[in-house]
Amino acid sequence: MRQKRNSSTVLFLIIFVGIISGIIYLYNSKLFERDLPIVTMTSAQYWNLKEPIDVSIEDESGIKYYEVKMISADGEKVLSHEALLVPQKKLELKVEFPQMSQRIQDKEIAIVVTAVDGSQWNFFSGNSASIEKRFIIDKRKPLVTLVTNSYGIYKGGSALVVFKANDENMNELYVEVNKEKRFKVQPFYKEGYYVALVAWPVVQKNFDARVVATDKAGNKTQIHIPYYHKAKNYRVSKMKLSDRFLKGKIATLAAEYPETQGVDDPIEQFKIINEQVRANNEKTIHTITSKVSNETISEFSIKPFYPLKNGQKVASFGDHRLYYYDNQKVSESYHLGLDLASVKMAEIKSQNHGVTVFAEENGIYGNLPIIHHGMGLYTIYGHCSSLKVAPGDAVKPSQQIANTGLSGYAMGDHLHFGILVQGVEVRPEEWMDEEWIRLNITDVMKNAKKLIGRS
Ligand SMILES: [Zn+2]
Numbered sequence: 001m002r003q004k005r006n007s008s009t010v011l012f013l014i015i016f017v018g019i020i021s022g023i024i025y026l027y028n029s030k031l032f033e034r035d036l037p038i039v040t041m042t043s044a045q046y047w048n049l050k051e052p053i054d055v056s057i058e059d060e061s062g063i064k065y066y067e068v069k070m071i072s073a074d075g076e077k078v079l080s081h082e083a084l085l086v087p088q089k090k091l092e093l094k095v096e097f098p099q100m101s102q103r104i105q106d107k108e109i110a111i112v113v114t115a116v117d118g119s120q121w122n123f124f125s126g127n128s129a130s131i132e133k134r135f136i137i138d139k140r141k142p143l144v145t146l147v148t149n150s151y152g153i154y155k156g157g158s159a160l161v162v163f164k165a166n167d168e169n170m171n172e173l174y175v176e177v178n179k180e181k182r183f184k185v186q187p188f189y190k191e192g193y194y195v196a197l198v199a200w201p202v203v204q205k206n207f208d209a210r211v212v213a214t215d216k217a218g219n220k221t222q223i224h225i226p227y228y229h230k231a232k233n234y235r236v237s238k239m240k241l242s243d244r245f246l247k248g249k250i251a252t253l254a255a256e257y258p259e260t261q262g263v264d265d266p267i268e269q270f271k272i273i274n275e276q277v278r279a280n281n282e283k284t285i286h287t288i289t290s291k292v293s294n295e296t297i298s299e300f301s302i303k304p305f306y307p308l309k310n311g312q313k314v315a316s317f318g319d320h321r322l323y324y325y326d327n328q329k330v331s332e333s334y335h336l337g338l339d340l341a342s343v344k345m346a347e348i349k350s351q352n353h354g355v356t357v358f359a360e361e362n363g364i365y366g367n368l369p370i371i372h373h374g375m376g377l378y379t380i381y382g383h384c385s386s387l388k389v390a391p392g393d394a395v396k397p398s399q400q401i402a403n404t405g406l407s408g409y410a411m412g413d414h415l416h417f418g419i420l421v422q423g424v425e426v427r428p429e430e431w432m433d434e435e436w437i438r439l440n441i442t443d444v445m446k447n448a449k450k451l452i453g454r455s
Contacts, residue, residue, distance in 0.1 A: 035117075037057055037116070037117045037128075039129055041111065045216065046136045046138050046216040046218075048218050049097040051218050052096045058089065060089070062117060063116070064087045068093065072110075074101070079098060107137055108136055111135065112132045114130040115129050115130075116128045140215075141220065142173075144211050145164045150444050153228075153229060153230065154232045155234075158421050158431070161195070163194055164193050172213070172214045173213050173214075174211075183376070183421075186292055197376055202234060202425065207227070210224050238324055239321050239322065239323050246266035246267070250273065253364070257272075271330060286424075301442065302431070303351045303352055304351065307379070307381065308404065308417070311341060311346075314412075317335065317337060318427065320332065338417045338428040340415045350395045354394075355394055356394075359391055362408075365382040365408050368380060371401065377419070379418070381401065381417060383408050384402040385407065
């Protein structure tokens, strides 16, 4: 009797343990997983009803059903739904706004995404997740109107543009040149107006400038700026590398620069200095000279630059230099400034107000002060023997900023005078010419203010 009871207890225990482990097994098995599908929607807060909305759904056991619906003043509308015969682990959906509802007047709508996974949990019905997101509807493109611009622009030169732009959800506003370089714009004179200096990079054959405005809903407006394009030929010159130059200046520089450490061949040293070191030094200059203030500007009075008294031009801006050794072309580069020489260690002066933004050694440019004159217009002074300004210093017209020298990659005492517009080197001659400045910059701004005052 007792034995029988014992064996039925054992049997009961076995069954009990079996059921428990079955439950534990099912509870932990993938078939019965209890993780909800993960639903994510685009981070955008605005919708222009044109671009589709990105929705992503993920689930370990696979998604077997989803539904996307829109809630507007007209009620609920299913935009997309699908029951999947083979559950998918990840779904990327592009949800389009329904064509039929184009006349929607709602300022805001909601999108609700519901997804169910293939788990056997919840009495075989699966785990269900639902998220709702509200979007502000903005179908209107930013409004951009040109006020005025410089009549023309030379290859390698500068120009001005003034325009009006507004959008209640403005996102980005800039001037784009050749679909790659973006020039920042600065608020001008009255609310809603902007001004920018733009440049035609000397190494680019063609020029196309447009004002681009985008809003937070992805609406985009592009307005072409109708500058008269003026071609300009720059010199291409063959330069022969002499052994004296390679064993002298180049060997000295090669010993100094990290890029040429461990390189013994003089031609290779020259190549690295002329290409790699130059590129690194110019990158530093471009970064420093790309900044523009966000403050509203209404005056930009600039006088012709004349950095060196009685300075004789010894090399031009835009020269394309091809370097040869033993009749073999070994390297090439563009000279992106104007070389001026007078006496040794001559005084360098700024003819315009500005702020010193850089004043230290910069590779082949030697000791280099950089001064910002406003509106993204910068001047640089290379190869100096001494610096009379420090970063942060305000500079006044006719104040001495440095002395000429031959620091960096320079053969004789001279000044490498460069002008940059938002990180792009431009022809210094324009900014040294009173007539050019008046016609292309100051008069254009004056005229813009007149036009804005009238509107
Ligand atoms: Zn130079």
